[in-house]
Amino acid sequence: MSESAKLSFKGQEFEFPVITGTENESAIDIAKLRSESGLITLDPGYKNTGATKSAITFLDGEEGILRYRGYRIEDLAEKSTFLEVSYLLIYGELPTQSEYENFSKEITHHTLVHEDIKKILEGFPSNAHPMGVLSSLICALTAFYPDSLNPNRNIEEVNLSIIRLIAKMPTFAAWAYKNEMGHPVNYPDNSLDYCSNFLKMMFALPAEKYDVDPVVSSALDKLLILHADHEQNCSTSTVRIVGSSQASIYASISAGINALWGPLHGGANQSVIEMLEAIKADGGDAKKYLDKAKDKNDPFRLMGFGHRVYKNFDPRAKIIKKAADDVLEKLGVNDPILEIAKELEFAALNDQYFIDRQLYPNVDFYSGIIYRALGIPTDMFTVMFALGRLPGWIAQWKEMRENNEPIGRPRQVYTGANERDYVSMNRR
Numbered sequence: 001m002s003e004s005a006k007l008s009f010k011g012q013e014f015e016f017p018v019i020t021g022t023e024n025e026s027a028i029d030i031a032k033l034r035s036e037s038g039l040i041t042l043d044p045g046y047k048n049t050g051a052t053k054s055a056i057t058f059l060d061g062e063e064g065i066l067r068y069r070g071y072r073i074e075d076l077a078e079k080s081t082f083l084e085v086s087y088l089l090i091y092g093e094l095p096t097q098s099e100y101e102n103f104s105k106e107i108t109h110h111t112l113v114h115e116d117i118k119k120i121l122e123g124f125p126s127n128a129h130p131m132g133v134l135s136s137l138i139c140a141l142t143a144f145y146p147d148s149l150n151p152n153r154n155i156e157e158v159n160l161s162i163i164r165l166i167a168k169m170p171t172f173a174a175w176a177y178k179n180e181m182g183h184p185v186n187y188p189d190n191s192l193d194y195c196s197n198f199l200k201m202m203f204a205l206p207a208e209k210y211d212v213d214p215v216v217s218s219a220l221d222k223l224l225i226l227h228a229d230h231e232q233n234c235s236t237s238t239v240r241i242v243g244s245s246q247a248s249i250y251a252s253i254s255a256g257i258n259a260l261w262g263p264l265h266g267g268a269n270q271s272v273i274e275m276l277e278a279i280k281a282d283g284g285d286a287k288k289y290l291d292k293a294k295d296k297n298d299p300f301r302l303m304g305f306g307h308r309v310y311k312n313f314d315p316r317a318k319i320i321k322k323a324a325d326d327v328l329e330k331l332g333v334n335d336p337i338l339e340i341a342k343e344l345e346f347a348a349l350n351d352q353y354f355i356d357r358q359l360y361p362n363v364d365f366y367s368g369i370i371y372r373a374l375g376i377p378t379d380m381f382t383v384m385f386a387l388g389r390l391p392g393w394i395a396q397w398k399e400m401r402e403n404n405e406p407i408g409r410p411r412q413v414y415t416g417a418n419e420r421d422y423v424s425m426n427r428r
């Protein structure tokens, strides 16, 4: 027996089907709402509106649950690798050994980028934010692979674009950093694993031997897993809506990078460190800033606390917190910024004011701390988020296109001027 929901409006009754997902979430299917009742719904920020049905990621904000294709994030972060998780998200199942080896080989084979990319890179001033460089270089792939503009590409051609994206994004990210530093770029070293190759491209300097610290590479792999997908967040919704116009996957992912850049989304991890540095510069009194955060007349807000979806805790934050503690201990990091962070964290987890408002440390709070401990520069934090989120964006774009979802075109409630006559000012 299928469920339904009734709506009464101006003396009329309307009934709409209710669909239920595999985790017993229910939604009113309002596809015929406007044609039958003349009504639309209004939901700024879409907090109560489902844009699609998806089989990729399930999260439960009340229970603090996050699963990729049914696998618990805790298990994947502990036991899997970023490339295995990328394959899982994109193709729906964990790869067999031969599938994994082929996937890894394909990615390794495509890490190099066209030399002309360097001409684009050299056009950016050294103060260009790496996120702007990254989104530009990803979109530039449409120029090097114009066949990607064909919306009717077969699955082999789409898979090649997917491989190119996963393979080249670390190269672009590292090159964006090198451009900012005014250093020569490093070419990929295909003898290294995914994260080690990225770290070497980021930090190796000419005429100096660079050995990747396995502790850093392993921690980075875990961080990328934790950021790999998060259902219909702002940047993923951007990728979907751009892709829904049949724009190329490169243009869609570039749009997602730009959406992630905002301080309310992926930029939050950079804002966390900037907040901690500001507290340190002002004497390092964490309690002063905790009191400011409580003062409703004070504009100061704690960055990296609370979450739009998770009501009690962000499961990724719990995992990253442990990883941060491990990395700081293994690397012997002693950073006054991190001491301030621990004071804020303790207060958020023990002060009733923050507990009542569910202002607990989220994934951005701890990821900012761990990236800093790994030596990642602050304005590269959001680039790291993009590197992790890439397979999720790809999986969601692929699902949307395979399901032949319609072009995204929301409605509105008009609140502007009513019809009025134009009176010429004889300005011609």
Ligand code: MLT
Binding pocket: 229, 230, 233, 234, 265, 308, 309, 363
């Ligand atoms: C994310 O992982 O995308 C962020 O937690 C934001 C969100 O899910 O809304």
